[in-house]
Amino acid sequence: MRAVLGAFVLILALAAPVRxxxxxxxxxxxxxxxxxxxxxxxxxxxxxxxxxxxLAAFQARNPGIALRYTVANSQQVFAAIADExxxxxxxxxxxxxxxxxxxxxxxxxxLRSVATATLPEWARWQDLLFAFxxxxxxxxxxxxxxxxxxxxxxxxxxTQLLRDNPERFLGRIGTxxxxxxxxxxxxxxxxxxxxxxxxxxxxxxxxxxxxxxxSSAPMIADLKSGQLLLAYNVLGSYAAPRIAGSDALVMVExxxxxxxLLRTALVPGTAQAPELGALFLDFLxxxxxxxxxxxxxGLPPIDAAALAAKPHLRPIRLDAGLLVYLxxxxxxxxxxxxxxxLIQP
Amino acid sequence: xxxxxxxxxxxxxxxxxxxLAALLAVLLFQAVRTVAGDAAKETLDSVLGAATLAIADExxxxxxxxxxxxxxxxxxxxxxxxxxxxxxRVAVEDATITGYADLPMPSAAQGPAAPSAPxxxxxxxxxxxxxxxxxxxxxxxxxxxxxxTVLVAQTRSGQAAxxxxxxxxxxxxxxxxFALAAALSILTAGSVLRPINRLAEAVGRRGPSxxxxxxxxxxxxxxxxxxxxxxxxxxxxxxxxxTETFIAEAAHHIRTPLATVRARAETxxxxxxxxxxxxxxxxxxxxxxxxxxxxxxxLDHATVVYRSDRPARESVDxxxxxxxxxxxxxxxxxxxxxxxxxxxxxxKLEVMGDRLLIxxxxxxxxxxxxxxxxxxxxIMLRLSREGGSACVEVADRGRGxxxxxxxxxxxxxxxxxxxxxxxxxxxxxTIVDEVAAAHGGRFELAEREGGGTCARFWVPLS
Numbered sequence: 064m065r066a067v068l069g070a071f072v073l074i075l076a077l078a079a080p081v082r083x084x085x086x087x088x089x090x091x092x093x094x095x096x097x098x099x100x101x102x103x104x105x106x107x108x109x110x111x112x113x114x115x116x117x118l119a120a121f122q123a124r125n126p127g128i129a130l131r132y133t134v135a136n137s138q139q140v141f142a143a144i145a146d147e148x149x150x151x152x153x154x155x156x157x158x159x160x161x162x163x164x165x166x167x168x169x170x171x172x173x174l175r176s177v178a179t180a181t182l183p184e185w186a187r188w189q190d191l192l193f194a195f196x197x198x199x200x201x202x203x204x205x206x207x208x209x210x211x212x213x214x215x216x217x218x219x220x221x222t223q224l225l226r227d228n229p230e231r232f233l234g235r236i237g238t239x240x241x242x243x244x245x246x247x248x249x250x251x252x253x254x255x256x257x258x259x260x261x262x263x264x265x266x267x268x269x270x271x272x273x274x275x276x277x278s279s280a281p282m283i284a285d286l287k288s289g290q291l292l293l294a295y296n297v298l299g300s301y302a303a304p305r306i307a308g309s310d311a312l313v314m315v316e317x318x319x320x321x322x323x324l325l326r327t328a329l330v331p332g333t334a335q336a337p338e339l340g341a342l343f344l345d346f347l348x349x350x351x352x353x354x355x356x357x358x359x360x361g362l363p364p365i366d367a368a369a370l371a372a373k374p375h376l377r378p379i380r381l382d383a384g385l386l387v388y389l390x391x392x393x394x395x396x397x398x399x400x401x402x403x404x405l406i407q408p
Numbered sequence: 409x410x411x412x413x414x415x416x417x418x419x420x421x422x423x424x425x426x427x428l429a430a431l432l433a434v435l436l437f438q439a440v441r442t443v444a445g446d447a448a449k450e451t452l453d454s455v456l457g458a459a460t461l462a463i464a465d466e467x468x469x470x471x472x473x474x475x476x477x478x479x480x481x482x483x484x485x486x487x488x489x490x491x492x493x494x495x496x497r498v499a500v501e502d503a504t505i506t507g508y509a510d511l512p513m514p515s516a517a518q519g520p521a522a523p524s525a526p527x528x529x530x531x532x533x534x535x536x537x538x539x540x541x542x543x544x545x546x547x548x549x550x551x552x553x554x555x556x557t558v559l560v561a562q563t564r565s566g567q568a569a570x571x572x573x574x575x576x577x578x579x580x581x582x583x584x585x586f587a588l589a590a591a592l593s594i595l596t597a598g599s600v601l602r603p604i605n606r607l608a609e610a611v612g613r614r615g616p617s618x619x620x621x622x623x624x625x626x627x628x629x630x631x632x633x634x635x636x637x638x639x640x641x642x643x644x645x646x647x648x649x650x651t652e653t654f655i656a657e658a659a660h661h662i663r664t665p666l667a668t669v670r671a672r673a674e675t676x677x678x679x680x681x682x683x684x685x686x687x688x689x690x691x692x693x694x695x696x697x698x699x700x701x702x703x704x705x706x707l708d709h710a711t712v713v714y715r716s717d718r719p720a721r722e723s724v725d726x727x728x729x730x731x732x733x734x735x736x737x738x739x740x741x742x743x744x745x746x747x748x749x750x751x752x753x754x755x756k757l758e759v760m761g762d763r764l765l766i767x768x769x770x771x772x773x774x775x776x777x778x779x780x781x782x783x784x785x786x787i788m789l790r791l792s793r794e795g796g797s798a799c800v801e802v803a804d805r806g807r808g809x810x811x812x813x814x815x816x817x818x819x820x821x822x823x824x825x826x827x828x829x830x831x832x833x834x835x836x837x838t839i840v841d842e843v844a845a846a847h848g849g850r851f852e853l854a855e856r857e858g859g860g861t862c863a864r865f866w867v868p869l870s
Binding site for chain 2: 166167168169188189256380382383384386387388390391392393396
């Protein structure tokens with residue numbers, strides 16, 4: 064009876080491999096040693112290339128574990144777990160709000176280990192959600208646009224710079240479109256929450272016909288080509304290796320506040336091998352994983368001392384407050400206000 | 409120490425106080441836990457209620473219907489007080505405007521909420537128990553009064569964590585209180601029982617013949633006991649006194665007629681002509697003499713018993729006393745051709761004591777020595793100083809102790825195994841022993857080297 068049922072389930076599984084969520088990359092890594100004892104499935108918003116050395120080190124340390132690494136954008140990652148119950152053992156995402164919603168809605172499994180216990184309070188939520196990288200959100204400005212003076216240090220100085228040189232910056236400012244980009248939405252809502260000067264900056268940028276981007280890659284490309292002189296709210300860890308070597312661009316951490324994004328991971332309730340997910344998370348949070356994240360992946364690992372040394376870095380609070388901006392009515396209201404500030408006739 | 413299954417008062421008291429302390433500690437533990445748990449629950453409830461009200465305040469009506477602009481503070485405050493999962497729902501009738509559409513509404517029993525005060529209820533939601541705050545508001549939307557319900561729910565792991573912390577602390581407090589109470593109860597038991605212990609000690613310290621009444625300071629509860637004890641002692645003392653008085657009276661009443669009998673017998677002896685009658689009369693006189701001696705010993709003993717309760721304290725010059733006694737016994741000893749030697753000391757030997765008692769004791773010793781001495785021997789009286797005591801030694805060449813133990817001889821009416829032919833009451837050595845004890849001294853009987861008995865009598869020097 065059981066065998067018949069098992070066969071039936073197998074047929075079903077083979078017959079319905081359709082996945083509704085959109086996948087950008089799907090990579091399989093064979094187990095070290097050739098003999099596969101178990102397979103770890105990771106769903107992530109982080110590009111395969113970024114984490115490849117970390118994945119390789121993990122597999123070297125745990126021979127016999129095959130690895131499947133799937134990349135999707137943050138909305139798709141959320142939908143895969145929340146709506147489709149996709150079977151992944153670890154979910155990595157830079158969308159803190161969506162990760163928070165997964166944990167809050169009871170879709171994450173609790174974890175307790177030596178590694179998770181060493182995380183500072185602000186870098187985890189309950190024992191469900193854990194951050195493994197802290198990435199400043201920066202301003203990138205072309206040296207040519209500064210006219211010999213120093214780069215702006217605060218939003219007030221930035222606003223002043225834009226006001227004083229409208230002809231220079233007109234049509235040459237780029238930022239995320241919060242309506243289209245999850246990360247962009249998170250950044251502007253947090254900016255709006257943290258400072259009043261943000262709305263003035265938004266209005267000034269709105270007057271200069273900014274270009275709105277869905278993702279970072281084209282924005283960086285336009286900066287490098289010289290089409291953009293200034294990009295506001297760019298993930299520093301993503302931009303840094305791409306503009307390295309270019310002397311024309313300056314990366315600025317604004318001193319009134321610089322949002323710091325926490326890249327988080329959780330083991331979803333749908334995991335088929337949650338212990339493998341936990342094992343990989345422990346590796347990410349452990350000494351070897353942290354070192355690799357910093358050196359090979361180019362992401363700043365969780366480090367309370369680094370934050371204390373730069374008091375302007377404000378990690379986005381990993382708490383229930385993140386849920387507010389996910390509320391449909393709130394989102395609509397906020398975006399309306401954003402449009403009103405930015406899109407000027 | 410004491411047999412029997414009954415617990416000591418102290419153990420009983422400590423045990424009961426400990427049980428009481430344990431009970432109080434448990435009560436305290438429960439009370440702290442309950443009160444603190446309720447306080448935590450109320451605090452979390454009021455924060456949850458405040459968040460719900462904050463959301464309700466953002467309700468807006470328009471021609472399109474009701475909208476709400478969720479205030480970030482409402483959630484971040486909930487998030488900062490505890491890392492609990494949060495759910496919310498804003499609904500018009502049963503139609504959800506925003507939030508979690510399946511968040512349960514309160515049951516009818518929980519009643520309608522006043523517009524300003526949220527109501528709270530607990531419901532199961534998404535595999536967890538959640539605490540829900542509900543606020544009802546009426547919003548004017550498109551000129552229609554629309555009732556809107558705002559629900560905010562929170563899991564209570566934060567409350568559970570607080571409860572666990574409180575329970576730990578309450579347990580520590582309970583243990584502390586118990587330890588303190590235990591220490592105090594041991595101290596209390598000690599202080600409550602101290603007067604009883606002191607009384608028991610004071611009564612226990614008394615000598616066997618101490619019949620003074622107990623005048624130790626005692627707490628009111630023990631006074632009846634002490635009073636009855638004193639009554640008993642008084643009755644015993646009275647009975648003893650009566651007995652001794654009776655003996656003394658009896659001895660006195662016997663002595664007087666005996667003197668008359670003796671006088672008559674002596675007269676008759678002088679007038680008697682036949683040797684037979686004379687022999688008979690001499691026997692009568694000897695018997696009368698012994699009876700008189702017994703009677704006076706009984707009298708002595710009664711005196712000793714009576715006086716040794718409260719012996720007089722006066723300075724007694726032993727040398728003079730002994731010399732006087734030796735002189736008074738001289739004629740009687742002379743009749744048996746027994747000599748009495750006396751050897752004193754250079755220094756005066758003065759003791760504090762009852763002259764009458766000491767004299768009675770020494771007289772009995774000398775009397776025994778004379779009585780049991782063989783004819784033509786000497787009795788040696790020797791005074792000496794030994795440490796803090798004066799020693800009077802009476803040594804004779806009599807028949808000795810023939811193995812009888814001293815303890816046996818100093819019992820009342822006990823006599824040696826080898827004295828069947830000599831008249832005696834068996835009281836003499838008892839008197840000596842009792843007098844020595846009453847003065848804090850000592851009495852010893854030993855075989856004398858070369859035959860006879862050596863009696864030593866010690867009295868502490870003044």
